[in-house]
Amino acid sequence: MTSSLNKAKEALGARLRELRLDAGMTGTELARRAGWHQTKVSKIEYGKTKPTDDDIRVWCVHTGAPSQLPDLIATLRNIEAAWLEWRRVLGTGTKRRQQASIKLEAETEVMRVYHPFLIPGLLQTAEYAEGVLRSVVEFQQVPDDVDEGVSKRMERQQILYRRNHRFHFVIAEQALSTTVGNDRTMIGQLDRILAVVGMPRVALGIVPAEAPCRVPMTNFTIFDNRMAMVETVTAELTVTQPREIAQYARAFDVLAKQALTGEAARHLILAALDKRRGRSNFH
Numbered sequence: 451m452t453s454s455l456n457k458a459k460e461a462l463g464a465r466l467r468e469l470r471l472d473a474g475m476t477g478t479e480l481a482r483r484a485g486w487h488q489t490k491v492s493k494i495e496y497g498k499t500k501p502t503d504d505d506i507r508v509w510c511v512h513t514g515a516p517s518q519l520p521d522l523i524a525t526l527r528n529i530e531a532a533w534l535e536w537r538r539v540l541g542t543g544t545k546r547r548q549q550a551s552i553k554l555e556a557e558t559e560v561m562r563v564y565h566p567f568l569i570p571g572l573l574q575t576a577e578y579a580e581g582v583l584r585s586v587v588e589f590q591q592v593p594d595d596v597d598e599g600v601s602k603r604m605e606r607q608q609i610l611y612r613r614n615h616r617f618h619f620v621i622a623e624q625a626l627s628t629t630v631g632n633d634r635t636m637i638g639q640l641d642r643i644l645a646v647v648g649m650p651r652v653a654l655g656i657v658p659a660e661a662p663c664r665v666p667m668t669n670f671t672i673f674d675n676r677m678a679m680v681e682t683v684t685a686e687l688t689v690t691q692p693r694e695i696a697q698y699a700r701a702f703d704v705l706a707k708q709a710l711t712g713e714a715a716r717h718l719i720l721a722a723l724d725k726r727r728g729r730s731n732f733h
Contacts, residue, residue: 458529460497465522466509467495473513484508501526521691528690535685540592544583544599548606554673555609559616562672562702566622568630569639570671572607573619573646578639579603581631610652617652620705622667623659626722633726640723647716655709656718664708665701672698 470480470491477491484490484505493499501509503523510519539547551571555561563570569578583599586592609615626643629636646654670680678689678698689695710718 456497458525458532459500462501462522462525462529463495463497465518465525466501466506469509469513469515469518470495473515475513480509480512483512500529503527521693524691528688532688532690533685534688536586536590537592539686540586540590543593543595544586545595545602548599548602552602552606552609555606555615558673559614560618560674561616562618562620562699564620564671564702564705565625565669566667567624567628568669569621569625569643570619571603572610572617573643574603575635575638575642576600576604577635578630578642581635585630610649613651615651618655618702618706619646619653620655620657620702620709622657623718626656626719633729637723637726640719640726644716644719644723647712647719653711654715655706655711656715657705657709658718661708665704670698670701672702675699 470477477495478488480486481488481491490499494501494505503526506522506526507519510516510522555572561572563572568582571579571582574582579600580596583596583603587594587596610617626640630639643654646652668680670678672678672695675695676690678695680687680689689698709715
């Protein structure tokens with residue numbers, strides 16, 4: 451968390467330094483005009499000090515860059531909130547994080563979800579969700595409340611049936627093959643995905659395994675056009691900067707255009723099902 455926070459502060463400072471240089475102004479002159487101690491400018495620019503909202507407003511006024519204010523304020527307000535280590539998010543187990551998702555998803559009209567190797571949570575069966583959450587508990591070494599977490603994840607799925615909400619899921623073909631649980635678990639999950647193909651207000655696309663690589667392949671979710679969330683190995687990243695959200699939206703559009711839908715998607719799912727059933731005693 452500390453190194454990530456420092457990098458974020460340094461990046462913000464570098465952007466502010468560019469504005470000052472573009473205005474042809476020295477750090478001493480900016481500090482004088484703002485009524486600050488002469489070292490404050492350099493401390494902000496090199497990430498030693500985190501500026502306040504007022505500091506950025508004053509900075510933009512004196513460097514003649516008022517158009518940059520909204521994006522800079524968004525960056526500042528999310529420096530600390532944007533990067534949450536899993537040990538904090540899951541400090542009491544998985545249930546609390548699932549509960550937070552219920553609220554966030556209820557406030558979202560359009561969700562766009564991409565995952566390169568797993569079925570997204572809103573489309574998971576209880577058995578599949580149990581396998582996913584158990585692996586999270588074991589890897590992150592957090593309290594084991596898998597049953598409660600699964601219950602909340604299933605509760606989350608009620609949002610799929612409510613009006614005024616739309617969902618667009620894009621998964622890589624690998625997600626049909628990644629084993630969670632066992633063959634029985636996977637057969638149930640693949641059957642569930644087949645049912646999703648025809649659901650109202652839900653769009654599902656599958657990017658074929660041999661599709662060309664056009665964008666970075668990391669899982670992410672976009673909530674309307676106000677937030678994107680990305681899961682890393684160590685932390686959950688929340689993106690609220692408009693320009694970055696737009697970039698995630700562009701990435702999603704590229705992936706969605708590569709994805710197969712409708713009958714073509716069903717064909718991929720059925721092929722994965724046949725493979726599982728062929729090596730399973732479960733029919």
